[in-house]
Amino acid sequence: MARYFLRRIVQAVLILLGVSFITFFLLYVLPADPVRQIAGRSATAATVENIRAQLGLDQPFVVQYGRYLAGLVQGDLGRSYLQKTEVAELIASRLPATLQLMLAGIAAELVLGLGMGIAAALLRGRAADQALMMTSFVTVSAPQFVVSLLLLYVFAVKLGWFPIGGYGTWAHLVLPALTLGILGSGWYSRMMRSSMIDVLRADFIRTARAKGLTQSRVVLRHALPNAILPIIAMIGIDIGVFMGGIVVVESVFGWPGIGQLAWQAIQRVDIPIIMGVTLVSACAIVLGNLLADVLAPFVDPRIRLR
Amino acid sequence: MKKWLTSTALVLTLALPVAAQDYTPDPAAKAGGSITVTYKDDVATLDPAIGYDWQNWSMIKSLFDGLMDYVPGTTVLRPGLAESYEISPDGLVYTFKLRAGVKFHNGREMTAEDVKYSLGRVTDPATQSPGAGFFGSIAGFDKAGPDGLSGVEVVDPLTVKITLSRPDATFLHVMALNFASVVPKEAVDEAGADFGKKPVGTGAYKLAEWTLGQRLVFEKNADYWRPGVPFLDNVVFEVGQEPVVALLRLQNGEVDVPGDGIPPAKFQEVMGDPAQAAHVVIGGQLQTGYITLNVKTPPFDKVEVRKAVNMAINKDRIVQIINGRAVVANQPLPPSMPGYTKDYAGYAYDVEGAKKLLVDAGLADGFETDLYVMNTDPNPRIAQAIQQDLAAIGIKANIQSLAQANVIEAGGAGTAPMVWSGGMAWIADFPDPSNFYGPILGCAGAGDGGWNWSKFCDEGLDAKATEADSMADPAKAEDRLKLWSDVYMGVMEQAPWVPVFNEERYTMKSERMGGEDALYVDPVSIPVNYDYVWVKQ
Numbered sequence: 001m002a003r004y005f006l007r008r009i010v011q012a013v014l015i016l017l018g019v020s021f022i023t024f025f026l027l028y029v030l031p032a033d034p035v036r037q038i039a040g041r042s043a044t045a046a047t048v049e050n051i052r053a054q055l056g057l058d059q060p061f062v063v064q065y066g067r068y069l070a071g072l073v074q075g076d077l078g079r080s081y082l083q084k085t086e087v088a089e090l091i092a093s094r095l096p097a098t099l100q101l102m103l104a105g106i107a108a109e110l111v112l113g114l115g116m117g118i119a120a121a122l123l124r125g126r127a128a129d130q131a132l133m134m135t136s137f138v139t140v141s142a143p144q145f146v147v148s149l150l151l152l153y154v155f156a157v158k159l160g161w162f163p164i165g166g167y168g169t170w171a172h173l174v175l176p177a178l179t180l181g182i183l184g185s186g187w188y189s190r191m192m193r194s195s196m197i198d199v200l201r202a203d204f205i206r207t208a209r210a211k212g213l214t215q216s217r218v219v220l221r222h223a224l225p226n227a228i229l230p231i232i233a234m235i236g237i238d239i240g241v242f243m244g245g246i247v248v249v250e251s252v253f254g255w256p257g258i259g260q261l262a263w264q265a266i267q268r269v270d271i272p273i274i275m276g277v278t279l280v281s282a283c284a285i286v287l288g289n290l291l292a293d294v295l296a297p298f299v300d301p302r303i304r305l306r
Numbered sequence: 307m308k309k310w311l312t313s314t315a316l317v318l319t320l321a322l323p324v325a326a327q328d329y330t331p332d333p334a335a336k337a338g339g340s341i342t343v344t345y346k347d348d349v350a351t352l353d354p355a356i357g358y359d360w361q362n363w364s365m366i367k368s369l370f371d372g373l374m375d376y377v378p379g380t381t382v383l384r385p386g387l388a389e390s391y392e393i394s395p396d397g398l399v400y401t402f403k404l405r406a407g408v409k410f411h412n413g414r415e416m417t418a419e420d421v422k423y424s425l426g427r428v429t430d431p432a433t434q435s436p437g438a439g440f441f442g443s444i445a446g447f448d449k450a451g452p453d454g455l456s457g458v459e460v461v462d463p464l465t466v467k468i469t470l471s472r473p474d475a476t477f478l479h480v481m482a483l484n485f486a487s488v489v490p491k492e493a494v495d496e497a498g499a500d501f502g503k504k505p506v507g508t509g510a511y512k513l514a515e516w517t518l519g520q521r522l523v524f525e526k527n528a529d530y531w532r533p534g535v536p537f538l539d540n541v542v543f544e545v546g547q548e549p550v551v552a553l554l555r556l557q558n559g560e561v562d563v564p565g566d567g568i569p570p571a572k573f574q575e576v577m578g579d580p581a582q583a584a585h586v587v588i589g590g591q592l593q594t595g596y597i598t599l600n601v602k603t604p605p606f607d608k609v610e611v612r613k614a615v616n617m618a619i620n621k622d623r624i625v626q627i628i629n630g631r632a633v634v635a636n637q638p639l640p641p642s643m644p645g646y647t648k649d650y651a652g653y654a655y656d657v658e659g660a661k662k663l664l665v666d667a668g669l670a671d672g673f674e675t676d677l678y679v680m681n682t683d684p685n686p687r688i689a690q691a692i693q694q695d696l697a698a699i700g701i702k703a704n705i706q707s708l709a710q711a712n713v714i715e716a717g718g719a720g721t722a723p724m725v726w727s728g729g730m731a732w733i734a735d736f737p738d739p740s741n742f743y744g745p746i747l748g749c750a751g752a753g754d755g756g757w758n759w760s761k762f763c764d765e766g767l768d769a770k771a772t773e774a775d776s777m778a779d780p781a782k783a784e785d786r787l788k789l790w791s792d793v794y795m796g797v798m799e800q801a802p803w804v805p806v807f808n809e810e811r812y813t814m815k816s817e818r819m820g821g822e823d824a825l826y827v828d829p830v831s832i833p834v835n836y837d838y839v840w841v842k843q
Contacts, residue, residue: 268710
């Protein structure tokens with residue numbers, strides 16, 4: 001077990017190093033000059049070069065990347081070029097909202113997706129199954145902006161059940177989480193349906209039924225735990241995706257998550273923020289997958305961590 | 307324009323008493339209350355030496371003051387922290403007498419030392435101010451550093467003397483820019499790089515709260531030196547708000563001013579509904595949207611080709627694409643800018659004439675080129691209209707729709723044959739014709755990385771521009787504007803740009819907002835002049 005974790009930690013460090021290198025390199029070769037953004041349109045050539053030198057952007061790639069890594073190992077993510085604020089502070093200010101939306105969004109995906117998936121598997125081939133799968137197809141392909149605005153318009157503006165965007169209370173969290181739940185439920189329901197159909201065909205299910213167990217007991221106690229393994233892997237991926245920010249949903253609901261920070265930084269080539277957010281997102285993906293792997297043996301004892 | 311001319315002549319008169327340009331706030335105005343303003347993008351900084359976004363510009367204006375200011379809702383200069391000023395006969399020495407008893411938000415009294423420090427700070431390369439270049443006419447600018455500017459001298463605690471290295475007719479406007487705001491050294495030293503998050507000024511409001519990525523709260527400065535203002539107790543800025551949602555919240559009574567304006571998708575709906583349209587204030591804007599034609603890149607090195615492109619563009623149709631929120635342009639300066647040439651007709655839309663010019667240039671079969679454009683709506687749609695217009699005269703333009711920074715880079719590097727300026731279009735920093743020339747049409751901006759994306763450089767016109775900016779004598783104000791008009795007509799003769807339109811401003815406000823309409827389309831404080839607006843209940 002200890003060796004397993006040690007190996008995974010070493011893997012994680014290598015992945016993060018790789019991600020940081022690739023991102024830094026892409027930003028380096030990007031045909032856009034952050035110094036121009038800082039210096040403004042009236043700056044003289046001398047001012048531009050002065051700023052470039054101050055930020056060390058006149059140095060070769062290896063020197064720039066080396067300096068960034070040296071800061072990183074000391075926990076220094078640098079300062080935003082345009083906001084002049086510590087990147088760590090900017091990211092920390094966005095983390096609570098990002099975490100809340102991630103957890104609530106995944107919960108909504110699971111409730112909707114698993115519910116639809118199990119129902120479709122049990123009603124396989126019937127009209128209800130087709131209707132559910134059609135629904136899942138629609139939710140998978142629906143644009144985030146449309147779903148977000150539709151929910152906001154109906155439940156906040158027209159019915160007045162929830163606030164029109166914003167952050168702070170549980171009521172603010174419901175609609176953005178529901179949006180993510182609806183958008184993600186299609187993937188989960190399809191995955192759950194196919195996994196459940198496989199399990200429902202298995203001998204042990206037939207045995208359980210032969211023993212005279214109720215349908216609900218067969219499904220919830222015997223079939224579900226065996227069918228849920230691929231879902232756990234999907235949750236691991238979702239943790240990473242959501243921690244990287246969900247720009248559109250955050251924007252419509254005025255949710256102060258990490259996505260909006262990243263989006264604005266990308267527009268203005270604010271390299272320290274882009275690097276910081278990318279690394280946080282990469283960390284989340286690594287941790288999400290690690291969590292999924294660690295949970296797997298508990299769900300399915302046939303799996304062992306090696 | 308006339309109004310501006312009169313005021314400029316007044317301002318340039320020696321030792322002007324303050325009352326001459328003072329502004330009488332709405333007598334019906336009530337003190338108290340709070341308003342909510344929304345923005346999509348976060349506020350980057352409130353440091354007046356750094357802030358250059360359209361959100362933070364008016365916020366900074368309300369937190370800080372400079373020596374000069376504008377009469378609310380107009381482009382008319384009036385003294386700010388300076389009580390009066392004198393200009394030497396040669397136009398090289400400006401002596402400002404400061405108001406006594408003006409206090410910073412930290413309680414300390416503002417003095418001439420603070421003015422010297424602030425101008426030194428903004429021009430110090432270590433500050434990395436995007437506005438440093440505006441102060442280029444102050445003596446010692448070339449050697450600006452941590453020791454400040456040699457041209458700024460403290461005569462006594464309430465008198466500061468600024469010596470210029472050359473006459474600069476725009477200098478009083480420069481002193482009204484946010485970049486010239488007066489800041490207290492001790493507060494800057496204490497906050498260090500975080501001064502932009504912990505601003506301390508002399509302005510009408512002080513920062514009470516800033517929750518990063520969520521909201522900022524401005525609180526009335528009870529010790530503000532201008533009597534009777536501001537009216538509001540608080541201004542709350544909520545950031546990260548999608549404009550469509552901000553509009554829904556305004557209709558629900560939760561928002562007073564959507565800072566990003568009316569979203570294009572909702573514009574027809576809002577303007578078509580008399581109840582909503584009644585809350586929209588329309589005003590001019592010192593802005594021009596244009597297409598640059600890189601004169602160094604064949605075939606745009608031929609003036610006939612540039613003129614042909616000017617004649618091929620159906621500008622009325624482009625204005626329709628943005629819901630008619632603009633007027634068609636025929637020259638670089640917007641119509642409300644002094645120096646605008648009223649009797650100039652520009653290049654008329656004439657497809658056959660354009661084709662003929664291409665034939666004259668030896669390009670009867672047309673040619674292929676690239677049109678760079680910023681990738682946010684409505685710019686790609688405008689680019690498509692331009693593309694179709696060009697196709698009609700045989701030019702095949704491939705649209706390169708990219709992020710803002712990439713378009714700026716391609717324009718600056720000179721690799722973009724054509725750039726549609728939308729999303730990055732020039733909005734004047736101050737209401738003077740010189741502001742539309744130097745960086746975007748002058749030789750200074752035509753170098754690698756400069757904002758003169760057409761790489762147009764005419765030394766004769768540059769000399770005229772320099773001559774115009776040296777005419778600081780108020781008696782020559784008319785001559786100066788004539789000279790500027792000649793410069794822009796000279797530019798149009800060589801057609802390095804296709805001026806397309808001048809955008810108009812549409813500010814929406816809630817029913818409870820009070821104050822004259824001009825405050826809601828203030829040319830300097832966008833979207834709203836927070837110091838003078840008020841709420842009815």
